[in-house]
Amino acid sequence: MKLFRMLGRSIRDAFKSVIRNFSLSLASISCITITLIIVAIAVIASFNVQNFTTEIEKDLTIVIFLDGETTEEEAKQVEKTIKKISNVSEYTFQTKQEVKEKMQEESEVFKTVLDNFEGEDSPLKDTFQVKVKDVEKIKQTAEKIEKIDHVSVVRYGEGMVDKLVSAFTSIEKVTYGIVFALILVTIFLIVNTIKLTISARRKEIGIMRLVGASNFTIKTPFIIEGMVLGLFGSIIPIILSTYGYIAFYNHFDGYLYSELIQLIVPEPFIYQVSLIVLGTGIIVGMIGSSGAVRKYLKV
Amino acid sequence: MDFIRLINVEKRYKNGVTAIYDLNLAIEKGSFVFIVGGSGSGKSTLIKMLYREEKPTKGQVIVGGLDVAKLKNKKVYRLRRKLGIVFQDYKLLPKLTVYENVAFALECLGEKKSIIRQKVLKSLEDVGLKNKVHSYPDQLSGGEQQRVAIARAIVNDPKLLLCDEPTGNLDPAKSMEIMQVLEEINKNRGTTIIMATHDKEIVNKMKKQVITLKEGHLVTNKKKGKYEDEAI
């Protein structure tokens, strides 16, 4: 009960002080706002990138072609070896005949062209299609399969995904760098805002010390003030990112360029983003105010 | 058991000035003690060591069985809750009313509203300011402001009340009023009072224990003492 009364007092004091020093508080709040808008964009982007890369990765398949003259026996042997590889989750086998039929089904052109080839002449090969458990290790698995006898070519969607992911990770790195720098500036501004509050309330703090207020009681209002600054700073970013993302999602009908790049459905995603933005704002505010308290309050 | 004991206490400030030399002192519970001495004799320093604003450089300062010199900074508040302090400059918050100023001390300790109300009104009554609860400090005379400060100091019913020149800014008549308030607190509540002062007239009228300091040395310590010019 005692703690609640003190916290109540602290929160009241914190709001009062933010309003009293509004011009300086406004500088901190604006800085937090800008930072958090960028944080929101970064979070939305990186969650989306992560989402569609895993979607794409789920579809990744290793395609294995066997040598033209591989016998049925030998193919069985290859199958056994593949089965034993720990990263393999499932596989299907198609003989050249099956491949041919499938291709002919898909296209008229293939139908006539492939009709000319029969048996030994066929340029088609027996194939395995292998799915893996861990996509990160797909390269190693492909290399392992390549070493098996009679296996001639191993293919998986290497290039595309890798390039996409590496492009996004470098963008991500730059964004994190900017966010980090902005957070530092924000913290600096908050420290100065809180410093001003502390000096405006020097007399009060002195009296608090005389009458036996604990360090906790003296510190908490200032730390809460930092958190309140963070809270105010996150209002606009939350509104912007929520409505912005919904509009963006609707405008593109839920995907970018092709069906392959699916956007995350706004609900409940935007709530999570809002929570992250709010949390970041409050934590940054708290770090700034704790720093100021440590530096200027000497408690 | 003495309530306050100082054993071989020395206080040397960082700038090299020694304010107190090898001081030994015992003060009984419930007593009313004046600390007198010229300017710079170490009165304020002694008081500051009692509420642990300053640490002695040597020796022990024992208040209510606790060695205050060894108290960690973080725990000083526990000592402060057991004592009240009054200064020459009142140290009231100008934006708060008389009631709020006194209540502030208890709010900092997280007391319940109903208990705060009861204690604040009681201590304002004890200092004779019950009719001014809603005034602001700048609407009061110096003597009245000092009585608000005293009310704030005693609101938590401390065992010890420290006063550093509480009448320093007041004329003789107002000073005597303050002294009457203090004497009543000492009598009715049994609060030990230690008061540093320059005021010869007050010391001589009150006939209490008098401790005289001179350039950081204890020169006299007498029950029912007087302000001795020659010692200073």
Ligand SMILES: Nc1ncnc2c1ncn2[C@@H]1O[C@H](COP(=O)(O)OP(=O)(O)OP(=O)(O)O)[C@@H](O)[C@H]1O
């Ligand atoms: N914070 C400080 N730092 C350095 N020296 C100090 C400090 N406070 C007091 N002194 C010195 O210590 C000595 C005693 O000072 P103190 O304030 O205790 O005297 P006092 O008896 O209260 O004087 P007054 O009657 O003028 O209030 C003085 O020489 C003073 O200059």
Ligand SMILES: [Mg+2]
């Ligand atoms: Mg003094």
